[in-house]
Amino acid sequence: SAKDTRNGWKRYASEMNLKAKEKLLLENDLRIALELRQFHLAYQPLVDLEGGHLVGAEALLRWDHPQKGSIPPSEFIPLSEESGFILPLGEWVLRTACRQTKQWQEQGYPPLVMSVNLSIRQFRQHDLCERIEKVLEETGLEPQWLELEITESIMADVAFATAMLERLKKIGVRISIDDFGTGYSSLYYLKRFPIDKLKIDRSFVNDILTDRNDAAIVSGISAMARNLNLTVTAEGVESEGQVAFLREQRCQEAQGYFFSRPVPPEQFVSLFDAEKRS
Ligand code: C2E
Ligand code: CA
Ligand code: CA
């Protein structure tokens, strides 16, 4: 009836209202969190499968909320992207990760490539290159040690993406396509874009030992990447069996809980030390 519809609408409207209020509160919390230094970065190793050594790290954002505890990025990155807060937050991540990488180099650890996730909002900033150059200058990190992870979503605007990627390559940073296989990438642009690496999404890697289709997809992407002269990294590697399969497929690099979870910097250095001993 009309009354039910009205009640339904009312309920919907009040839920919407709550949602909007909650969003506003969370957004406010995020801004304060950045000022109060409640964010930190966890680092997860990238391992070369042939030699078994550490080649890189991915910086992953963590929020230690004073009341709610550790909040995963899946709960605040989407809202940060929506509100635009990802711009200052992403720049903080970039600066912190670059500074950390430089510090490890200065402490005498073998140099590694630091991967930083770049939101599509950041990618679309017209002054992105200037911002990155400024961070590199401030932290003293040479560009070849910085890798930017972007998703296939950037291909929605091919002309802009091509121009931006070329400008980024001129700076000398590395580019990787994250979550590869889950978006709408055209293989044609893979060849045309100046990219260095494909990261095969975890959803394909999960079942490589039991699902023939997933196994075929992963070995196919590895072969294609090799032929296109791209590095390939398998994400979400959790078992020895998966490592063996990936080695067989000549997949170059791997990342996942099998090697290490993302850890705070103090713990990451013990991975370097383990490396030296082995
Ligand atoms: P992502 O870029 O695909 O990062 C990899 C995610 O997979 C991380 O989740 C990592 O903890 C998780 N992971 C790694 N190895 C394994 C494994 O073996 N098994 C399983 N089940 N998971 C594994 P996390 O840290 O929760 O991050 C989730 C997403 O949030 C990231 O996915 C990325 O899209 C986004 N994110 C994180 N930090 C940042 C950031 O600084 N900026 C931006 N724009 N996005 C970020
Ligand atoms: Ca990533
Ligand atoms: Ca990924």
Ligand code: CA
């Ligand atoms: Ca599957």
